[in-house]
Amino acid sequence: MNKGSDAPVFILDRPQMGENIGAAARVMGNFGLTRLRLVAPRDGWPNETAITMAVGSPVLDTLEIFDTLDEAVADLSVTYATTARPRGMVKPVLTGREAMREARGHLGAGASVGILFGGERAGLPNEAIVRSNAILTLPVEPGFASLNLAMAVGVLAHEWRAGDPVPAEFRPLEDRASQEELTLMYEHFETELDRAGFFFPPEKTPLMIQNLRNIFARGGLTSQEVRTFRGAIKALTIGRGRHRVVRED
Amino acid sequence: MNKGSDAPVFILDRPQMGENIGAAARVMGNFGLTRLRLVAPRDGWPNETAITMAVGSPVLDTLEIFDTLDEAVADLSVTYATTARPRGMVKPVLTGREAMREARGHLGAGASVGILFGGERAGLPNEAIVRSNAILTLPVEPGFASLNLAMAVGVLAHEWRAGDPVPAEFRPLEDRASQEELTLMYEHFETELDRAGFFFPPEKTPLMIQNLRNIFARGGLTSQEVRTFRGAIKALTIGRGRHRVVRED
Numbered sequence: 001m002n003k004g005s006d007a008p009v010f011i012l013d014r015p016q017m018g019e020n021i022g023a024a025a026r027v028m029g030n031f032g033l034t035r036l037r038l039v040a041p042r043d044g045w046p047n048e049t050a051i052t053m054a055v056g057s058p059v060l061d062t063l064e065i066f067d068t069l070d071e072a073v074a075d076l077s078v079t080y081a082t083t084a085r086p087r088g089m090v091k092p093v094l095t096g097r098e099a100m101r102e103a104r105g106h107l108g109a110g111a112s113v114g115i116l117f118g119g120e121r122a123g124l125p126n127e128a129i130v131r132s133n134a135i136l137t138l139p140v141e142p143g144f145a146s147l148n149l150a151m152a153v154g155v156l157a158h159e160w161r162a163g164d165p166v167p168a169e170f171r172p173l174e175d176r177a178s179q180e181e182l183t184l185m186y187e188h189f190e191t192e193l194d195r196a197g198f199f200f201p202p203e204k205t206p207l208m209i210q211n212l213r214n215i216f217a218r219g220g221l222t223s224q225e226v227r228t229f230r231g232a233i234k235a236l237t238i239g240r241g242r243h244r245v246v247r248e249d
Numbered sequence: 250m251n252k253g254s255d256a257p258v259f260i261l262d263r264p265q266m267g268e269n270i271g272a273a274a275r276v277m278g279n280f281g282l283t284r285l286r287l288v289a290p291r292d293g294w295p296n297e298t299a300i301t302m303a304v305g306s307p308v309l310d311t312l313e314i315f316d317t318l319d320e321a322v323a324d325l326s327v328t329y330a331t332t333a334r335p336r337g338m339v340k341p342v343l344t345g346r347e348a349m350r351e352a353r354g355h356l357g358a359g360a361s362v363g364i365l366f367g368g369e370r371a372g373l374p375n376e377a378i379v380r381s382n383a384i385l386t387l388p389v390e391p392g393f394a395s396l397n398l399a400m401a402v403g404v405l406a407h408e409w410r411a412g413d414p415v416p417a418e419f420r421p422l423e424d425r426a427s428q429e430e431l432t433l434m435y436e437h438f439e440t441e442l443d444r445a446g447f448f449f450p451p452e453k454t455p456l457m458i459q460n461l462r463n464i465f466a467r468g469g470l471t472s473q474e475v476r477t478f479r480g481a482i483k484a485l486t487i488g489r490g491r492h493r494v495v496r497e498d
Contacts, residue, residue: 029393097411139410144278151403158404162346164388170335170342198484219468235447236485
């Protein structure tokens with residue numbers, strides 16, 4: 001997959017803190033985004049703090065530095081301007097989720113897409129908002145709306161991928177038990193419960209069986225778990241039929 | 250809106266860096282989440298670095314500190330364990346988006362929900378995964394999968410707000426059992442299995458317990474089901490201690 005052209009470019013306009021640049025590079029790498037551009041970073045480049053915080057993110061290999069925002073967006077065709085403050089502009093306002101969904105459509109149609117992030121102190125200048133296709137704002141608390149810059153990058157980097165399935169190495173339930181194995185386990189369990197006098201009064205037996213079976217049906221047991229559980233039943237009951245009561249109440 | 254009860258609790262298990270605790274508190278506040286719990290933070294509490302990084306987050310006002318993860322989850326009935334590594338357990342694996350969507354359903358049905366995050370060095374211990382209803386993992390790059398702790402919190406705090414709730418008619422399980430009720434049930438079950446000689450060979454006992462507990466943790470039992478199941482254990486074992494073996498092999 002050519003990530004260079006089918007994913008959005010993230011642009012940090014005049015970022016101040018190396019910690020945030022590095023954390024942004026790290027989290028973009030986590031979510032498979034590789035195109036990060038910095039516009040006039042306060043402390044220049046390279047920035048040791050940023051490099052340390054990026055912990056080897058591949059994003060640093062392709063990082064681009066620009067003097068002006070104009071240059072940084074020159075080759076992009078669709079841009080979203082992130083802001084936590086209304087700017088009094090007549091412009092579409094999208095959430096991160098809406099913007100990323102829309103961006104996928106643009107990218108699929110061959111457009112190049114950029115997400116613009118302002119510096120820590122004042123956010124994006126109005127002219128960056130003006131030049132963008134839409135405002136992107138996150139559903140934050142009005143009274144505590146100011147996100148850390150790297151966190152805003154991280155939230156949108158995740159949003160880019162959030163609809164993907166879990167990674168392949170997280171194989172969910174395998175070796176699911178068959179209905180027959182489950183039926184035999186249920187019957188084993190219920191037979192022993194019946195012998196133990198558990199099902200009382202008799203008219204409630206069907207409901208009790210239903211409730212017990214539901215526990216296991218929801219659990220989605222594997223064949224190994226069925227064997228384990230049947231072993232547990234056997235362990236709890238072994239010898240019961242061959243015992244006699246020594247003490248009588 | 251009463252955010253104290255209709256939103257998930259985020260639990261950081263043995264976090265190390267004050268920077269991450271503070272950044273987590275800040276971003277939770279950004280997205281209107283207020284319930285943060287710390288289990289045995291390495292540098293104790295209060296932590297000046299964390300407080301500085303939180304920049305006045307209201308989350309600090311209600312922060313709770315616990316000595317153990319057991320205590321931190323005792324009042325919760327549904328928990329998700331975040332991990333970037335497959336643990337070889339038979340358990341549902343959900344993305345952040347899927348888990349938050351599911352969590353809304355549980356919360357809507359009156360359950361209390363927790364999201365567990367491991368410390369920076371090693372992530373969550375296996376027993377935290379075992380006791381959880383599901384694994385939560387993010388769609389990261391396999392070769393660069395390790396998210397910063399605060400970033401993981403931020404991504405999920407945003408995800409909490411970013412998605413639409415499932416329709417109200419999809420009510421999942423109500424009257425969820427608490428972790429404490431489950432712990433007592435597990436101990437009851439395992440005590441009886443131990444008496445029955447089920448745990449053999451001894452070195453496999455922890456794995457056998459893990460496997461058994463996973464069955465129930467996945468199932469997400471109600472309080473009524475816990476009572477039913479404990480009644481079943483009792484039925485299978487009653488009198489065993491008062492019997493003697495008549496036949497010997």
